[in-house]
Amino acid sequence: MALLEVDGIDVFYGRVQALRKVNLTVDEGEIVSLIGSNGAGKTTTLRAISGLTPPSSGQIRLRGQDISRTPAEVIVGKGVGHAPEGRRIFARMTVRENLDLGAYIRRDGQTRADLERVFTLFPRLKERHGQLAGTLSGGEQQMLAIGRALMSKPQILLLDEPSLGLAPILVDTIFQVIQDINKSGTTVLLIEQNALKALAVAGRAYVLETGRIVKEGSAKALRESPDVQKAYLGI
């Protein structure tokens, strides 16, 4: 059974339909990437999975259990961590408080180890733990958003354009960290505009166009597909 199955979902914003019969699956241990141009519906797909914009039809299953109508605040407890578009860190709280909020649902008292893990992945956050998050640089805020999502100890991590607006060197760091996170056992569903990078770290990928999945396959196959090269890789 796949860890995550998105099964023919439609999502509307008011009368505007953002997703049409979107299907995708993510198996345990994978990095799967979702690519597509602006407005294709990538963010909406992640918001549907984490419960912020529930689908009007279709189903989303986590380990076979239907979560399509489950509220967002409950879904996180089932193992879905979401570092949302625009980072959405709590600007008027310290780095440490943001990370503690990431562990809000944890009742196991083991959060200390996860905090250490986040600080190992992002030493910069450790240095700045007492600083207000709103005063961090864009890159640091992105690290915080990922670190905060990790604090819930997710089985699957949803990342929405983690490299957006970062200096090239930092982009490499972030992609390295994503691979590290995955190696230590967390499944990753990654949205990227930087399709080249995304297809380099992902095993499989989906291409979304105006609310529909138009292509899917191994990252290698998509990298070599002329359509994808032309539309997303700038080759």
Next chain:
Amino acid sequence: MRFFVDTLSLGITQGAVFALIALGYTLVYGIIELINFAHGDVFTIGAFIGLNLIALFGMQTWSPALLVPGLILLFAVTMALNGLLGMAIERVAYRPLRNAPRLAPLITAVGMSFFLEGVLYLVRGPNQIAYPNLFPSGSVSLGFASVGLTNLVIVAVTVVLMVGLHQFIQRTRVGRAMRATAQDRDAARLMGININRIIAITFFIGSALAAAGGIIYGFYNESISFDLGFRSGLIAFTAAVFGGIGNVVGASLGGFIIGLIIAFSTSYTSWGLQWADVIVFSILILVLVFRPTGLLGMRVPEK
């Protein structure tokens, strides 16, 4: 000097009540950006609940030894009951409109205010109702002036409540969740925070603090009436805006400052109370025009 100290003590004492009400406005605004116009009447109801409990248990005749634990219990029970009332109001009047345009809950809040005031009028009538002061009377002499014991106890109780609230918001898990909800509701949900629960808790706390303010008002002024919350509520709202709406420390500070302004402008001029209100609302307008974020408005940019 004596006159100055009297005025100062009057201002701080009245300011304490405004501050306790202002906290409810600011907490609720901070979380759901609603100006809860019914909050002034929730304050009045708190005062009446306290009065009824005092009468029910005949607390006026209690011995001084019993009175201290009795007063603590009176505050606790009144605050809890009023807190539940606040939660109920949120549940029936505001929650159904959570996703409606912002004007809808605002109008509902005005309606709720009229409703509560109407109910109070029906139940307790239009007249001033006597309120016993269970705080110690007497006064402490400072040599050049003296300060009422009641005033001192009022300030002490208020400061304890404010510090408690501040610690709760800054140090506890629920307090942190309140701040997260105030800053970014979707992000808070992604943390696993149940927004509806946090909003309900916020209404509980705001209404409980207003109840404490209500009892204190009753003790100090020794009479209350059904429409008490109208003026006090508006002034406290001004205090909240003055301090920076959404900011808890600002609301506390704003309450005291507005209390002092009213006391000094009525004691040192012959204008009377009506003019004090003119001054207060002029301040509201000036703050809204020149510094909408208030004294302690948010300074950290949201990137």
